[in-house]
Amino acid sequence: MSLLLAAICGVISGAESWTSVVQWSQMKLDWLRHYLPYAHGIASHDTFGRVFSLLDASRFEHCFMRWIGGLCPSLEGQHVAIDGKCLRGSHDGARSPIHLVSAWSSTVALTLGQVRTADKSNEITAIPELLQALDIRGSTITIDAMGCQHDIAEQIVRRGADYVLNVKGNQPNLAEAIQTWFDAADAGTLERPFWQHSQTDKNHGRIETRRCVATNDVAWLQQQEQHWPGLQSLVMVESSREVIGRHGTSSVERRYYISSLPAKPAALGKIVRAHWGIENSMHWVLDVAFGEDECRIRAGNAAHNLSILRRIALNLLKNEKTCKLGVAAKRLKAGWDVRYLAKLLGLPP
Numbered sequence: 001m002s003l004l005l006a007a008i009c010g011v012i013s014g015a016e017s018w019t020s021v022v023q024w025s026q027m028k029l030d031w032l033r034h035y036l037p038y039a040h041g042i043a044s045h046d047t048f049g050r051v052f053s054l055l056d057a058s059r060f061e062h063c064f065m066r067w068i069g070g071l072c073p074s075l076e077g078q079h080v081a082i083d084g085k086c087l088r089g090s091h092d093g094a095r096s097p098i099h100l101v102s103a104w105s106s107t108v109a110l111t112l113g114q115v116r117t118a119d120k121s122n123e124i125t126a127i128p129e130l131l132q133a134l135d136i137r138g139s140t141i142t143i144d145a146m147g148c149q150h151d152i153a154e155q156i157v158r159r160g161a162d163y164v165l166n167v168k169g170n171q172p173n174l175a176e177a178i179q180t181w182f183d184a185a186d187a188g189t190l191e192r193p194f195w196q197h198s199q200t201d202k203n204h205g206r207i208e209t210r211r212c213v214a215t216n217d218v219a220w221l222q223q224q225e226q227h228w229p230g231l232q233s234l235v236m237v238e239s240s241r242e243v244i245g246r247h248g249t250s251s252v253e254r255r256y257y258i259s260s261l262p263a264k265p266a267a268l269g270k271i272v273r274a275h276w277g278i279e280n281s282m283h284w285v286l287d288v289a290f291g292e293d294e295c296r297i298r299a300g301n302a303a304h305n306l307s308i309l310r311r312i313a314l315n316l317l318k319n320e321k322t323c324k325l326g327v328a329a330k331r332l333k334a335g336w337d338v339r340y341l342a343k344l345l346g347l348p349p
Contacts, residue, residue: 002036003043003051011306012313012344013335016291018045018052024335031338035347053300057116057308064308065113065133071319076138078107079271081278082130083144084123085286088293090303098303101126102311103134104278109318111282111311116304123147128155136161140261142275145170148258150228157230157260164235164259164271174226178256182213182236192217197265211238212269216262230260235268286310289328316344 009032010021025032025042032038084101091097101123103112113133117126123146131141131152137160143152145168156163167175184190194215201208213236221231235257242250259268286292290310297303317330320343325333334341342349 002032002038003048005036006032006042007048007052007309008312009341009345011290011309012316012331013341014331016295017297018048021045021048028338049297049299049302052305053302055301055305057301057304060305060308061114061116062133064312067312068110068112068315069135071315072105072108072110072112074138075105075112075134075136078105078139079142079274080105080112080134080136080139081142081275082127082147083275083278083283084117084126084146085283087295087303087307089295090298092298095298098307099123100304100307101130102278102282103130104282106274106277106281109277109281110315114308114311124149124152127152131155131159140164140271142166142271144275148174153231153258153260154229162230162260164257164261164268164275167256167258173224174221174258175256177221177224177226178234178236178258179254181215181217181234182254182256185213185215195263195265197269199269205244207242207244209240210269210273211240212236212265212272213238214263214265214268228258231258232261233259233263233268235259235263235265235272237269237272282314285314285327289326289331290314320344 006025007021010024013024015021015024022042022045029038029042081104082101084099087098087100099117100114101117102114105112113130115126115130117123127143127147128151136156140162141156142164143166145166148165148167148171153163153165167178169175181190185192185194192215194213196211196213198209198211214233216233218231218234237255237257239253240250242248257272261268292307292310295303295306297306314327317327320330323330323333334344339349
């Protein structure tokens with residue numbers, strides 16, 4: 001327990017290696033002894049590395065998800081994005097880097113859980129395992145094209161949730177059929193119902209228009225042997241970007257989705273956009289504020305367990321709403337001010 005407390009506090013406070021965890025803990029030893037005795041002081045960085053390399057990462061993940069269940073007891077009405085991330089620095093030449101599939105609530109900005117996969121192709125088996133570990137009743141699940149699988153859609157619906165799944169080349173017949181439908185609708189050659197909603201934003205010298213088109217015309221897919229559980233709508237999101245200036249450029253991108261939600265383009269467009277929160281508010285922050293990709297800790301289970309510590313730290317920092325600072329600045333503040341660190345941890349000062 002003393003190692004775990006020191007590791008969590010160190011990571012929150014800016015430590016990115018076992019050596020820096022030990023250095024921070026030695027400087028804050030008197031404060032740590034308010035909560036645990038540390039009769040023999042702080043263990044060496046080799047001891048931290050050895051213990052976390054041997055710690056069962058799957059059980060640690062389970063403890064992490066149980067803890068999150070206390071912070072976020074229900075996902076009803078929430079949007080949950082699922083996506084994979086590679087720990088690029090965890091390879092050792094003979095072994096590929098660790099790949100994790102994580103669940104992120106854009107509603108409360110918390111990481112809900114993660115499951116390790118052997119490589120990117122195994123996300124298909126890891127996603128059902130992650131979904132099974134969460135109580136997803138009443139939530140809306142978004143997954144990129146890797147998760148657009150019949151079994152995953154069926155699991156989501158059976159568990160009482162809704163889905164919005166990105167459709168790409170891994171489902172070639174479905175992707176081609178949906179694209180053909182929306183092309184015909186745009187051309188005015190298809191007398192089928194559809195609705196659309198547009199929103200334009202201008203910032204940082206760029207104008208972006210997002211158009212979401214949705215239809216409840218899904219019955220025809222069954223004739224093509226496309227039986228998707230709970231399917232209610234097909235969705236197309238068109239993003240048009242124009243860079244303002246002398247050498248300005250423009251681009252148009254279309255993405256396609258299937259969903260168990262009604263064909264309401266304003267709501268569906270908002271959900272699709274919120275999915276990128278897992279990249280911008282979780283993966284990017286872990287790399288930039290925590291240096292996750294640069295970390296070369298890789299012995300045994302150490303890289304995996306350290307990734308869990310980072311996500312615990314990120315959740316605690318995100319869950320603290322009174323301090324209007326970014327994650328990196330909050331880490332500095334926690335390292336400088338033990339009263340703020342105690343507040344993050346819910347400990348008496």
